Amino acid sequence: MLPKQYRLKNKSAFKATYKVKNSSHSGGVTLFAGILKKENAPTKVGFVVSKKVHKRAVKRNRLKRLMRESYRLLLKENALGHSQKYLSLIFVGTEKALGKNFKEIDNAIRKLIQGIE
RNA sequence: UAAAGCAGCCGGAUAAUCGCGCAGAAAUGUGAGGAAAGUCCGUGCAUUCAAGGACAGGCUGCCGGGGAAAGCCCGGACGGUGUGAACCGGUGGAAAGUGCCACAGAAAUGGAGACUGCCGAUGGAUUUUAUAUCACAGGCGAUGGUGCAACGGUGAGUUAAGAGCUUCACCAGUGAUAUCGAGAGAUAUCAGCUAGGUAAACCCCAGCCGAAUGCAAGAUUAACUCGAAGGUUAUAAAGGCUGUCCGCCCACUUCGGAAAUAUCGCUAGAGUUUGCAGGCAACUGCAUUCCCAGACAGAUGAUUAUCUAGAAACAGAACACGGCUUAUGAACUGCUUUAUAUU
RNA sequence: GGGGCGUUAGCGCAGCUGGUAGCGCAUCACACUGGCAGUGUGGGGGUCAGGGGUUCAAAUCCCCUACGCUCCA
Numbered sequence: 001m002l003p004k005q006y007r008l009k010n011k012s013a014f015k016a017t018y019k020v021k022n023s024s025h026s027g028g029v030t031l032f033a034g035i036l037k038k039e040n041a042p043t044k045v046g047f048v049v050s051k052k053v054h055k056r057a058v059k060r061n062r063l064k065r066l067m068r069e070s071y072r073l074l075l076k077e078n079a080l081g082h083s084q085k086y087l088s089l090i091f092v093g094t095e096k097a098l099g100k101n102f103k104e105i106d107n108a109i110r111k112l113i114q115g116i117e
Numbered sequence: 118u119a120a121a122g123c124a125g126c127c128g129g130a131u132a133a134u135c136g137c138g139c140a141g142a143a144a145u146g147u148g149a150g151g152a153a154a155g156u157c158c159g160u161g162c163a164u165u166c167a168a169g170g171a172c173a174g175g176c177u178g179c180c181g182g183g184g185a186a187a188g189c190c191c192g193g194a195c196g197g198u199g200u201g202a203a204c205c206g207g208u209g210g211a212a213a214g215u216g217c218c219a220c221a222g223a224a225a226u227g228g229a230g231a232c233u234g235c236c237g238a239u240g241g242a243u244u245u246u247a248u249a250u251c252a253c254a255g256g257c258g259a260u261g262g263u264g265c266a267a268c269g270g271u272g273a274g275u276u277a278a279g280a281g282c283u284u285c286a287c288c289a290g291u292g293a294u295a296u297c298g299a300g301a302g303a304u305a306u307c308a309g310c311u312a313g314g315u316a317a318a319c320c321c322c323a324g325c326c327g328a329a330u331g332c333a334a335g336a337u338u339a340a341c342u343c344g345a346a347g348g349u350u351a352u353a354a355a356g357g358c359u360g361u362c363c364g365c366c367c368a369c370u371u372c373g374g375a376a377a378u379a380u381c382g383c384u385a386g387a388g389u390u391u392g393c394a395g396g397c398a399a400c401u402g403c404a405u406u407c408c409c410a411g412a413c414a415g416a417u418g419a420u421u422a423u424c425u426a427g428a429a430a431c432a433g434a435a436c437a438c439g440g441c442u443u444a445u446g447a448a449c450u451g452c453u454u455u456a457u458a459u460u
Numbered sequence: 461g462g463g464g465c466g467u468u469a470g471c472g473c474a475g476c477u478g479g480u481a482g483c484g485c486a487u488c489a490c491a492c493u494g495g496c497a498g499u500g501u502g503g504g505g506g507u508c509a510g511g512g513g514u515u516c517a518a519a520u521c522c523c524c525u526a527c528g529c530u531c532c533a
Contacts, residue, residue: 003137008414046414057154058432062418069419072136102419 008046027108028096034088049093070109
């Protein structure tokens, strides 16, 4: 789990991030990037797994936790690169990502972070 | 030894590294379930309203006990299933009334019989009479086929033929009486009453139920203040009060838009542990002990190693609690039954 | 978190005061035509979402389960 300062919390912030329509996919995970930062604030991140992906809460939570853990490790390694230019990021898990282990999810997240400009 | 039945227990553990929620100044402490699930019942709690009354309406349904209550639990009765241990049961009333019972069938509730039939004792006719005969009067409800179901069942006796006929044996129901039991009910005797099914059809009986809305309830604070309607003498109108009606309340009231943040509600409770006492049990009483998630894009995770059992199932709190239902892994323990073998 | 509704032929729907399931489109065959379209006639196709119960009999009544849709900010 991430510290609170890095979390995307507001509903309107989520909406604003989706509106930019700057998205990319990898291994069943979709990344939405928001607008570019003006001030020197930390980049906020949200993780989403829809109820339509799977009915059971346990499986959805598992996927969210894996995505979060991967991002946290990247943050620790200071390997986030260009993604920190943006005010907000959202990772969306889909049916393809369901049931994959940590290594597969981690690879997908790393690809997305590296691909962003 | 094998196969069953019932009950109980566990719901992964340890270590390393990196992390999160809540409380706290910090050190540190603490952090998902037996079902947290489905939302099928029932409570608490909150808001609005309630002078009330009538009629509707809903739920439950053997007996006794427990419980705050429940479509809940325990014990018993009865019925059914099983060789048995045991298990299952929405189990009041069809003799208050109404409806329905397709097709088939003579007939589907009205105490029927008109189809197919049996008889011709009694009376009558034919005949001298008897015997005999009869599209006679009439008697009968056994026989045949239909159907889930045919007006108690089976067997005998009686008879012209027959029949629960009340003559008899056994059985089923019903009613009365007696005994036992707290009661559901059980047993015995007598009566001779025989009445189709369906109430998860309407209904009747008994018991229970203020209504509506659910923590997105609701309270406090800050900020924007915008639109619409009716009334302002009375009536009317609008709004509200329980589904309807009677009746009642209000004189600034109702509806809507935008915003949807912060704090509270928010977890000490029909609570947990252990012991003793009462009770067959459910459960209750007393003492003792403990404080045990409280988020708001929403906390328990990731990786590695070892082990149980080489790879741990079902599954994630969102106001709380009591039940029910459904999902689910591996191992173990106790009691009981049946069968076989040996002593 | 709390309500409501639905599931019937390949598709869209009836039937839900119990008596053995239909309609339209689609599909198949035949006829009309030189052929196509079109029209007409005839036919096939159903675990009535799944399981259990009540009843002589259940798509229909009752209970449980699954899936889908929808409302309350």
